[in-house]
Amino acid sequence: MKIYTEETRVKTYHVDKNGLVTxxxxxxxxxxxxxxxSVIDNxxxxxxAKLNMIWMLSKMxxxxxxxxxLGEVVEIKSWVRSIKGALSxxxxxxxCKGKVVVQATSLWACLSLNPLKPTPVPPQIVDRMLIxxxxxxxxxxxxxxxxxxxxxxxxxxxxxSDVDMVNHTNNVVYVxxxxxxxxxxxxxxxxxxxxxxQSFQNDLLSINTQIMNADTQFxxxxxxxxxxxxxxxxxxx
Numbered sequence: 001m002k003i004y005t006e007e008t009r010v011k012t013y014h015v016d017k018n019g020l021v022t023x024x025x026x027x028x029x030x031x032x033x034x035x036x037x038s039v040i041d042n043x044x045x046x047x048x049a050k051l052n053m054i055w056m057l058s059k060m061x062x063x064x065x066x067x068x069x070l071g072e073v074v075e076i077k078s079w080v081r082s083i084k085g086a087l088s089x090x091x092x093x094x095x096c097k098g099k100v101v102v103q104a105t106s107l108w109a110c111l112s113l114n115p116l117k118p119t120p121v122p123p124q125i126v127d128r129m130l131i132x133x134x135x136x137x138x139x140x141x142x143x144x145x146x147x148x149x150x151x152x153x154x155x156x157x158x159x160x161s162d163v164d165m166v167n168h169t170n171n172v173v174y175v176x177x178x179x180x181x182x183x184x185x186x187x188x189x190x191x192x193x194x195x196x197x198q199s200f201q202n203d204l205l206s207i208n209t210q211i212m213n214a215d216t217q218f219x220x221x222x223x224x225x226x227x228x229x230x231x232x233x234x235x236x237x
Contacts, residue, residue, distance in 0.1 A: 002132040003079045004037030010072050019070040023179060023188055026062065026102050027172040030092045033078040034106075043128040045166065051122055052113045057171050058087070059107040059141040061192045066101040068094065074101075079132035086110045086118035088129065105141055144194045144231040147220050151210040154181050158203045168198040174230050178219045181207045182234075190235040199229050 014025045038044030038055070048054055068074050074096045081089035086109055094102035112119040121129075156177050164170040174193065199205060199221075208220045219232040 001037065001041050002130045003077055004033055004040070005075060005077050006033060006036065007073055007075050010068055010070050010074060012070065015070045021068040021074075023062070023064070023191065024172060024176045026064070026094060027060075027175050029074075029076050029094060030062075030078065030104055030106075031170075031172060033076045033092065034090055037078050041128050041130070043125045047125065047128075048110070051125075053119060053122075054111050054113060054166055056109045056111050057106060057195055058109045059192075059194050060104060060171075061106075061139065061141040061190070062102060062104040063139065063190050064102050064188055066096070066099065068096040068101050072096050080129045081105070081133070082131065083121055083126055083129055085120045088121065103139075105139065107141060141194075142192060144192060144218070144233050146228070146231070147208055147210045147218050149210060151208045151218075151220075153206050153208045156181075156205050156207055158199055158201050158205065160201055163201050168200055169203075169229075171195065174221055174232070177205070177207055177221065178209070178232055178234070181209060182217070184236060186236040188234060189237050190233075192233040194231045196228050196230055197223075199223060205229060 010021055014021050016022050035044060039046060045055060074094055077093040077095065079091055081091050088108045088110070090106045090108060092104040092106070093100050109118050110121045111117060158169050158173075162169050162173045175191065204224045206222045208222060210218045212218060215236050217234045217236070219234065221229045223229055
């Protein structure tokens with residue numbers, strides 16, 4: 001399967017107070033599509049677990065073009081763009097009424113568990129990951145610089161409901177943490193994320209935000225040891 005596709009109707013728990021699909025739900029749609037695609041084609045977490053390996057999301061960039069509304073039917077598409085050593089690129093589209101409303105690209109790393117380090121994707125897994133070059137999204141993720149200068153900060157403790165099936169904080173939780181911390185009434189246009197290290201249940205994290213101008217903000221989530229867990233950049237309308 002070169003392109004994984006699924007449809008769903010936008011439900012009440014997918015939307016905000018204005019009836020618009022939330023950014024957090026968009027990330028959930030995409031993460032679920034990546035999981036379902038990889039499991040169906042036998043190159044996902046269950047398959048890597050047998051080899052004492054895991055997939056780890058390294059970077060993601062999401063561009064929001066339009067909004068999807070409560071009750072509308074949306075189509076989620078995802079495909080593998082490339083495989084290079086331990087890294088694999090994956091793209092996504094969210095389509096509503098025949099129009100692309102959100103597009104995204106991501107970078108995933110294949111890691112061995114003992115020790116935890118990048119490891120080339122095994123040949124038998126590569127053989128199952130059909131590459132799609134035709135549907136490539138025409139943009140790329142970037143490396144986000146550390147925050148320098150003044151910033152505001154808040155704290156968050158990882159709860160049991162934040163932990164995923166591989167026993168670390170779910171990737172989407174960081175998106176929710178930052179957006180809840182900002183509480184902006186502006187419309188989000190773009191979010192870039194660089195995932196650096198994992199966090200776990202009961203970890204105390206600091207959410208640091210630096211406002212560059214009216215449209216751009218930088219965010220760092222840092223653990224109690226002062227290590228950066230992830231960096232984010234948001235662009236607003």
